[in-house]
Amino acid sequence: MGTRLDSREAQVDEVLDRLYEEYPDTTISLNFSNRLELLIAVMLSAQCTDERVNKETEHLFEKYETVEDYAEADVDELSEDIGSITYHNSKADYIVSSAQTMRDEHGGEVPDTMDELTDLKGVGRKTANVVLQHGHDVVEGIVVDTHVQRLSRRLGITEEETPEKIETDLMPVVPEEDWQQLTHLFISHGRATCTARNPDCADCVLEDVCPSSKLDHDVDLASGETWD
Numbered sequence: 393m394g395t396r397l398d399s400r401e402a403q404v405d406e407v408l409d410r411l412y413e414e415y416p417d418t419t420i421s422l423n424f425s426n427r428l429e430l431l432i433a434v435m436l437s438a439q440c441t442d443e444r445v446n447k448e449t450e451h452l453f454e455k456y457e458t459v460e461d462y463a464e465a466d467v468d469e470l471s472e473d474i475g476s477i478t479y480h481n482s483k484a485d486y487i488v489s490s491a492q493t494m495r496d497e498h499g500g501e502v503p504d505t506m507d508e509l510t511d512l513k514g515v516g517r518k519t520a521n522v523v524l525q526h527g528h529d530v531v532e533g534i535v536v537d538t539h540v541q542r543l544s545r546r547l548g549i550t551e552e553e554t555p556e557k558i559e560t561d562l563m564p565v566v567p568e569e570d571w572q573q574l575t576h577l578f579i580s581h582g583r584a585t586c587t588a589r590n591p592d593c594a595d596c597v598l599e600d601v602c603p604s605s606k607l608d609h610d611v612d613l614a615s616g617e618t619w620d
């Protein structure tokens with residue numbers, strides 16, 4: 393019987409407890425060995441799988457090693473170098489432009505504040521949050537990707553719809569020490585069990601506290617539509 397706990401705080405606590413148990417070692421799945429590589433990988437990962445990004449960055453990070461390398465790169469050539477990535481043309485443009493800003497205004501370093509990061513072309517709050525968390529050990533917010541968006545709505549933790557509003561809504565009810573890990577836990581569960589189209593509610597560790605469980609609810613609270 394999927395029933396949400398009384399308060400959003402209690403629901404968050406319960407969900408996190410169970411997911412920590414289920415996915416004890418979960419973390420970012422993009423490969424990188426420094427902040428610049430992290431920024432590039434996260435920029436490439438928008439609307440693209442981490443798996444594909446990791447495949448492409450294997451050779452990319454050998455060819456381009458510094459901010460200057462990207463700042464001086466030819467956009468068309470870079471676009472070809474990342475040819476299997478979704479929206480590679482615009483991403484190549486964003487990367488070259490961001491690298492020029494880092495070279496000219498940040499001494500060739502990846503900035504360490506939300507404002508400076510989101511001033512880079514093509515870098516939104518989500519990308520900035522990931523870079524701050526994993527590149528600078530600064531946790532300023534919660535990374536809301538498609539999995540966090542879907543699961544937090546399905547689990548009755550938020551009714552907001554956009555990533556920005558969901559982040560603002562979650563921050564007061566999620567303990568700050570869990571901000572970073574919540575994202576990875578929700579991504580792991582979203583990939584393994586609570587998938588977009590066909591969640592495996594019968595085999596889900598959250599079933600009894602989930603108000604969207606297909607076993608006894610008609611509506612998917614993530615989309616507001618009835619289950620197929």
Ligand code: SF4
Nearest residue numbers: 586591593596599602
């Ligand atoms: S798999 Fe089903 S029961 Fe589990 S969180 Fe997703 S919708 Fe809820």
